[in-house]
Amino acid sequence: MTSAGADTRSRPSPWRTVSGRLVAGAALLTAVALLPWLSGNDPALTVLRARSADQDPTPAQLATVREQLGLDEGPFTHLAHWLGGLPRGDAGSSWVSGEPVLPxxxxxxxxxxxxxxxxxxxxxxxxxxxxxxxxxxxxxxxxxxxxxxxxxxxxxxxxxxxxxxxxxxxxxxxxxxxxxxxxxxxxxxxxxxxxxxxxxxxxxxxxxxxxxxxxxxxxxxxxxxxxxxxxxxxxxxxxxxxxxxxxxxxxxxxxxxxxxxxxxxxxxxxxxxxxxxxxxxxxxxxxxxxxxxxxxxxxxxxxxxxxxxxxxxxxxxxxxDGALTAPPPPDSARRRSTRRIAGFCAVVLLALVVAGLLRDPLRVETAARLLPPSAAHPLGTDSLGRDLLARLGHGALRTAGVALAVTVVSVLVGLLLGSAARVSAGLTEVASTLPAVLAGLLTTAVTGPSVWGAALAVCLVGWTPYAAQAAALIEEERASGHMLASVSFGAGPRYLMRHHYLPAVLPSVLRNALLRLPTAVLVLASLGFLGLGEQPPTPEWGRLLSENQPYAELAPWTVFGPACALVLLAVLAVSGTASGRRA
Incomplete structure (x- = not known):
């Protein structure tokens, strides 16, 4: 009876999961409804420019747009009208084109x-x-x-x-x-x-x-x-x-x-x-x-x-029938191999960073645009004639630092909410539906375009895979035989957390975090490319990929350096994890 009761109590009740989804979804839709007003810009001005590209509209034109769209009524009235039309299959009309939205x-x-x-x-x-x-x-x-x-x-x-x-x-x-x-x-x-x-x-x-x-x-x-x-x-x-x-x-x-x-x-x-x-x-x-x-x-x-x-x-x-056991320790040959891989990647990355730090990343040479790799420019130059090795080296610490900070915060939030799956299951599912780009637009409306605003946007959605993984691993651990035996012998929450939950969850979640570290770099880069994150001319690895991507066919070396750096970072992270794993 004790084991069955403990296992039943560990699962989130259906009504809590459903209510969590409803609350999180309502909060997300409300935040989206507030976007034009949170941005600090006149919504009528933004819509009018999207319609006609008019950079200097008259007050009469702005007043007409506000009246047409009902902007003076405020965001909550508009949200209520929009929700009221959904049961009738009416999602409103586009503010820009005037066409029905639902089709x-x-x-x-x-x-x-x-x-x-x-x-x-x-x-x-x-x-x-x-x-x-x-x-x-x-x-x-x-x-x-x-x-x-x-x-x-x-x-x-x-x-x-x-x-x-x-x-x-x-x-x-x-x-x-x-x-x-x-x-x-x-x-x-x-x-x-x-x-x-x-x-x-x-x-x-x-x-x-x-x-x-x-x-x-x-x-x-x-x-x-x-x-x-x-x-x-x-x-x-x-x-x-x-x-x-x-x-x-x-x-x-x-x-x-x-x-x-x-x-x-x-x-x-x-x-x-x-x-x-x-x-x-x-x-x-x-x-x-x-x-x-x-x-x-x-x-x-x-x-x-x-x-x-x-x-x-x-x-x-x-x-x-049995609990998850750790795999046996790798043999000495395997351990030496993974250490060599990690060492090689670390040496190459360190050499690139040090060599780049000795150069000026902001120097523009219009006569040296899109030059291929040479002795003067080992990684070539970009479309403005800037040395790519210099930009790669100077962007390393900022790129890795921000991505690492985002990953650490996301892992901590994911572990916290994943351990409380009974109340956070709905929130995790709804937050997983929010693209980082949309989160970036919401945070930028409040904080303005900046690297830390983009980092906050990634944190808002980046915790969800860790929470889902932690919740799944905790559920498996609760169903294991040795866990049920500990509960039957009177083990308390602290003992279970220290001797069961953390050993079962932390290794897999940390490996997942290392594997996703380059992804965090790329998401931050995509936000910077859209003007929501790191601003030019500051160098950053992912941004180098984004701004040089149009020249990939004409000058492939412009993307080769940052792409290789990201791959080396991923291999270094995974190789270091594998070589340091213990039984």
């Missing part, structure tokens, strides 16, 4: 969901490739030879907009295999799906590859080996065991594929939901922005319910 959002949503499904197929395929060797060797009790963390880190660190630009140039323009622009049929989906799915699949596959060794060495697996079960049966149940902890990471991945792929949609000229929301937010066109945000919230809630149902289906005997 626009419906079309964009259909495009984004279709692209998301294609990207999910690529994600699953890449994840299967990353974990295939581990599954095969683990099912035959030869797991010591498997290791795919570094390769997964390299793929996960690929900037999606850079990969999209490369695919569009090589496979679309040069080779002509698939369309490089537009949305006309299934062939138009191939390249953007690859650009979105390859990094996401490497991320999911890397997490799964780290969880599988422990699953293959649980008591149930050793028992199955002893009784002669087939390798396929052991592999299927090990995957079932490991997927239960990794599956929640699909929720932010799904939403990111729909609402956060603005750069990829722009590169391939895809009329998706993320691009629609961004354009509406920049123009302060409130009706389509609110409707697109609501669509993202509903998508996140539905995806969360599906993920939760799949996890409960996976939580079977393989989970309850």
């Amino acid at each position: 626009q959002v419906t079309t964009a949503f259909a495009v984004s969901v279709t692209l998301m499904l294609g990207a999910l197929v690529v994600t699953v395929a890449v994840a299967a490739l990353v974990t295939g060797r581990t599954v095969w060797l683990g099912s035959r009790r030869r797991l010591r030879r498997a290791r795919a963390g570094v390769g997964a880190a390299v793929l996960a660190a690929l900037p999606k907009f850079l990969l999209a630009s490369l695919l569009a140039t090589v496979c679309g323009v040069w080779l002509g295999w698939f369309p490089s622009s537009g949305w006309e049929g299934p062939s138009s989906m191939v390249l953007p799906a690859l650009a979105l799915g390859v990094p996401s699949g490497a991320m999911i596959g890397g997490l799964l590859d780290q969880s599988l060794p422990g699953a293959f060495r649980e008591p149930w697996a050793r028992t199955w080996y002893a009784f002669g079960f087939s390798p396929g049966a052991v592999a299927r149940n090990a995957l079932r065991r490991a997927l239960a902890g990794v599956l929640p990471q699909l929720l932010p991945t799904v939403v990111a594929l729909v609402g956060g792929a603005v750069a990829v949609e722009k590169i391939f000229n895809i009329p998706g939901l993320g691009r629609l929301a961004l354009d509406a937010a920049i123009a302060q066109d409130l009706p389509p922005l609110q409707t697109a945000t609501l669509a993202l919230v509903l998508l996140g809630v539905v995806a969360g319910l599906i993920v939760q149902a799949l996890r409960r289906a996976l939580l079977g005997p393989a989970l309850r």
